Amino acid sequence: MMIGLVGSYGSPAQMVRLAHEAEQHGWDGFFTWDGVSLADEGFDTVACYDPFSILAAVASVTQRITLGALVFAAPRHRPWELAQRALTVDHLSGGRLVLPVGVGVPTERAVTSVHGQPSARRDRAGLLDDVLAWLERSWSGEEFSFEGTHLSTGPFRFPQRPVHGRIPVWPVAVWDADRPPLKSLDRALRWDGVVAQVRGDSPEDAEAGPEAIAGLVAWAAAHRDPAAGPWQVVVQGRLSADDGQAAEQLAAAADAGATWWVESWWDPRTVTPEHLLRVARRRLPRP
Template identity: 50%
Template sequence: MRFGFVGSFGSVAQTVALAQEAEAHGWDGFFTWDGISVGELDTWDPWTLLGALAVSTERIRLGAMIFPLARRRPWKVARETVTVDHLSGGRLVLPVGLGAVDDGGFAGVSGETTSARGRAERLDDALAILERAWSGERFSYAGTHHTVTDLVFRPQPVQRPRIPVWAVGAWPSERSMGRAARWDGVIPQGRTGPVTPDDVRALVAWTDERRRALAAAEPERFLGDFDVVVEGVLPEGPDAAAAHARAYADAGATWWVESRWDAQRDTPETLLDRVRQGPPRL
C-alpha cells in the first residue's frame, strides 16, 4: 500500500513546504484540491500550485483530490496535464469526479450543469477528449456536450500510454463503478458513509470481473495495474494507524490518502506535525 497526503489548509508557501516535508518523511503522494469558492476557505488554483509542487519535489506522486472536470474545458485540461506531467518527470495522476455542487464554481455562477446526470455526461466527454489528446495524434470527437474537430496536442505526456486517471466510484452504483473500471483506478465512495474494508473487498472483486470482461474487447487498454484509493483519517498512534491501514490493504486497497478537513482540529501546523510523523509502517 502507498500513502498520500492532502494539503487541505494553508497558504501557497505552506502547501509547497508541506509537500516537501511529505517527500522527506516517506509519503508516496501529495495532493492539493480543486475548488473555486468554498465558503471562506483560502483556495488556490490547483494547476498553478501543481506546477510549483512539480519543480520543488523529486519523487512523490502529485495530483488533486479531485478534479471536477464537468466545469473545466477538457482541451485546456489536456494542456495543463501535459505541462505538469513534463515538469514533474511523469509523476502526475489525475483523480476525477462529478464535483460538489455547493462549490460556488457550480452553484454560484450561471451556465454550469449542476445535475448529477449532466455532470457525469460532461465528465465522460472530458475523459474521452483527454485520452485522444494525450495520444499525440490528430483527432476529432463528437460527444454529448463537447465537439472538437481536427485537434493535435504535442508533446505527448511523459507517462505512457497515458497519465493515470483515478475516477470516483459510488459503490455499489454499477454506472459510476463502470466508469472507474475503464480507467486506472477508483476512489470509492459509500452511499451511506465511509467505505469499509468489506466494501473494498467486494468492489475489488466486482472491478476485477468487469475489467476482465472489458479486456476481451480492448486487451491493450487493460494491461496496467488498477489502483484502489481510499481517503480518510488514520487513527492516532503508529500501531492503531498501521492496523487501520492494514485492514484496507488486506482487502485490496493500493493507496490510503490522508484527507483531513476538520477546520476545528486541522491547521497548517497540525498538518505539518502529522506529515512529519510519516506514513504507517505495514
C-alpha cells in the same frame, strides 16, 4: 500499499512546504484539491487555490512522490485547458501526475452561480465522460476532432505526449452492495483506478472502510479484464496517532484490496496548516 497526504488547508507556500516535508519523511504521494468558491457552511471561508499551480510548484521541489488532487472537478474545466495544464505538470514532474476525477461538489458556486453550467448530476456525469474521452484523444499526439454527448470540438493537436504516453485517471465511484451505481463503477473500470467512496453527506461519512473496499474489489475482479493492466484502489481516512493502531488500519485496508491510503483531514474548524505539517513529519507506520 502507497500512502499519500492531502494538503487540505494553507497558503500556496505552506502547501509546497508540506509536500516537500512529506517526501522527505517517506510519503508516497501529495494531493491538493480542486475548488473555486464553496458555499457550504464552514467551507465558505476557506481559500481555494488553483490545483495545477500548486502542483507545478510542488513538482519543482520534489523528485519522487506522486502528485494529484482529490479530486479534479473535470466537468467544470474546459478540456483543452485541462489537457494543457495536466501536460505541463506531467512534464515538470517527470511523469508523476495522476488525475483523480469526479463530477464536482454540487453546491460549489462555480456550478450554481454560472449560467449554462450543468448542475444536474446526470449531466455533469455525462460531461465528465466526454472530458475524459477528449483528454485521452489529446494524448495521442495526433490531430483529432471530437463529437461527444455534451461536448464537440473541431481539430486540436497536442504534439507533445505525456511523459509515459498517458496520465493515469482515477474516477470517483461509490460502492453500495445493495444498490451499486453501475454507471460510475463502469467508468472506473474503463480507466486506471478508483477513488472509492460510500454514500455519505460529508467527506468523513463517505470514506470507504475495509468491508466496502473488499466488496468493491471483488466486484471489479468479476467485471474487469485482468489484461487491462494495473488498477489502483484509493481510500481516504485518518490514521490513529498510535503507531500500532495506525499500522492495523493500513493492514486492514491493504488486506481488503486498497493500493493507496490517502491521509485526508477536511474539517475546517479544527484542521490547520501546522497540524498538517505535524502529520507529514510523523514516522509512517508501515504495516
